[in-house]
Amino acid sequence: MPGQDKWHENLRAGFDLETTSPEPTEARIVTASLIVVDGAGNVANHQEWLVNPGVPIPPAAANIHGVTDERAQRDGLPAVLAVSQIAMQLNQLFEADIPVVAFNACYDFTVMAAEAQRHHVVFGDPRPVIDPYVMDKQVDRYRRGKRTLADVAAFYQVPLQNAHTSAADAMAAVGVADQIARKYPAVQIPATELHDAQVQWKKEQAAGLQEFLMRKNPNAFVDPRWPVALD
Known part of the structure; x- marks a missing residue:
């Protein structure tokens, strides 16, 4: 059996949201995917949600993820029901110490926390979370180029088809996290310890x-909180 430190060879889940806005405290969930994979990387459970967010979906957002207002209103679950179901599934994973992988996790989990607050849904402390965006910046901090999911997936040779759909992005996040773990033994530590390490890495x-930003704007501020940045 894989050791406890080999989180990338044990049960883990990929998580991704597509939303109405890039601002996480304002964003409403439009689609969500939660994909549990086994030690070999095979899908053990796959859940998806299409949500009626209760607010108009801006054309710019619809152009990215492909879900229009008409479709969301016709086929989507009411937001309060979807948020309740997603939160329940995430809570169960965290209570079982099953790590949840999300690329740029602070966005997705801040959206979740804000939506749970908005709809009076119980959403516990998201832990352990594994964020390949934070890990990649830590283990290869001087690499040039962009670090979007598409760019990082290409760098680690992880397939990403149908980018900006929640299911594809969730699976790619798991693939990138796995590749980082295989390449860098320093992140092959128990998932809860890795979570704590990422909190510090994100601050740094x-x-x-x-x-860097303050060289041009003395008032620049970058929020150091992770994986939730919500007052």
């Missing part, structure tokens, strides 16, 4: 970016 990364 935010401080570095803030220092």
Whole structure:
């Protein structure tokens, strides 16, 4: 049996949201995917939600994820029901210490926390979370180029088809996290320890970016909180 530190060879889940806005405290969920994979990377459970967010979906957002207002209103679950179901599934994973992988996790989990607050849904402390965006910046901090999911997936040779659909992005996030773990033994630590390490890495990364931005804007601020940035 794989050791406890080999989180990438045990049960883990990929999570992704597509929403109405890039601002996580304002965004409403439009689609969600939660995909549990086994130690070999095979899909053990796959859940998807199409949500009627209760607010208009801006054309710019619809152009990215492909879900129109008409479709969401016709086929989507009411937001309060979808948020309740997603939160329940995530809570169960975290209570079982099954890590949830999300690329740029602070966006998705801040959206979840805000939506849970908005709809009076119980959403516990998201832990352990594994964020390949934070990990990649830590283990290969001087690599040039963009670090979007598409760019990072291409760098680690992880297939990503139908990008900006929640299911494809969730699976790609797992694939990228796995590849980072295979390449860098330093992240082959128990998932709860890796979660704590990422909290610190995110603080350091935010401080570095803030220092850079302040060269042009003395008032620049980069939020160091992870995986939830919600007051």
